[in-house]
Amino acid sequence: MPASAARKHDVFQALADPTRRSMIRLLADGEMPVTAISGHYPISRTAVSKHLRVLAEAGLVKERKIGRETRYRLEPDPLLELKRWLSYFDRYWDNKLSALKRMVEAGGEDGEDGWGPAEWRKPKKDA
Amino acid sequence: MPASAARKHDVFQALADPTRRSMIRLLADGEMPVTAISGHYPISRTAVSKHLRVLAEAGLVKERKIGRETRYRLEPDPLLELKRWLSYFDRYWDNKLSALKRMVEAGGEDGEDGWGPAEWRKPKKDA
DNA sequence: TTGACATGAAACCCAAAGGTTTCGTAAAAT
DNA sequence: ATTTTACGAAACCTTTGGGTTTCATGTCAA
Numbered sequence: 001m002p003a004s005a006a007r008k009h010d011v012f013q014a015l016a017d018p019t020r021r022s023m024i025r026l027l028a029d030g031e032m033p034v035t036a037i038s039g040h041y042p043i044s045r046t047a048v049s050k051h052l053r054v055l056a057e058a059g060l061v062k063e064r065k066i067g068r069e070t071r072y073r074l075e076p077d078p079l080l081e082l083k084r085w086l087s088y089f090d091r092y093w094d095n096k097l098s099a100l101k102r103m104v105e106a107g108g109e110d111g112e113d114g115w116g117p118a119e120w121r122k123p124k125k126d127a
Numbered sequence: 128m129p130a131s132a133a134r135k136h137d138v139f140q141a142l143a144d145p146t147r148r149s150m151i152r153l154l155a156d157g158e159m160p161v162t163a164i165s166g167h168y169p170i171s172r173t174a175v176s177k178h179l180r181v182l183a184e185a186g187l188v189k190e191r192k193i194g195r196e197t198r199y200r201l202e203p204d205p206l207l208e209l210k211r212w213l214s215y216f217d218r219y220w221d222n223k224l225s226a227l228k229r230m231v232e233a234g235g236e237d238g239e240d241g242w243g244p245a246e247w248r249k250p251k252k253d254a
Numbered sequence: 255t256t257g258a259c260a261t262g263a264a265a266c267c268c269a270a271a272g273g274t275t276t277c278g279t280a281a282a283a284t
Numbered sequence: 285a286t287t288t289t290a291c292g293a294a295a296c297c298t299t300t301g302g303g304t305t306t307c308a309t310g311t312c313a314a
Contacts, residue, residue: 016143021212028216035290047273049292068281068290076219086210089155092203161261174303176262195260195311
């Protein structure tokens, strides 16, 4: 329910920008108001604000108004999605368990992330 | 070293696109020529080709020419970079020590006068 | 040799992304 | 009451991104 809210931006896209990546690291140390965050970057405060909004839309940060300031804090949950996606490739690094793992995965896990519409999945009729 | 080849695109950026994400999953099942890959997507073969190049520049795939066709195969190494980056946040869901850490962080942060952390320094001159 | 197949390169389009500046407004501070 | 401070919204600009179509080239098949 709460975690899987309709996110306008997906986490992959949100993390594509280095500044944004840096920001969530910054926020990993705690809540911070916009101006303070802005102090860490060579871009305008407004630009920082926009980045924060993208992060918020991806569910990676959450804001909270305190008087005239808006504090942002990290919301790490969406990163799990990334982790999960990544785990698909685990077989490449940690073999050992990979055989078993693959069997388990074969049992119906069908991540819907970047798979795109099912139409794309048509069997290859090509050569 | 091979792994750290000069990558024009970083892995985060490469994975930002859902089609590209899908592609490397496709290739996880084995080497494949462009036209075959192309058969899985509703876009032109040329577009697919471009995506493949982005992936290649990020080091995520490698190409190999066989006669008149070019086969692409997954090169999962760069994903480790992602994994490593992600591990920075392990403390959030991988509790134990994090509980302590959070208590420390949370110490006295309730009152709104808590302009604590020195990291919040200098407000940069607003535009 | 002639022709069909596989693929990359080029030129072009349009929408989205990242920035900036300017302005408005609400909450401190004085 | 007036001025600062903190911030978002809007309008605007320029670059990048994903897509397409057309063209050129190398390779396999007849």
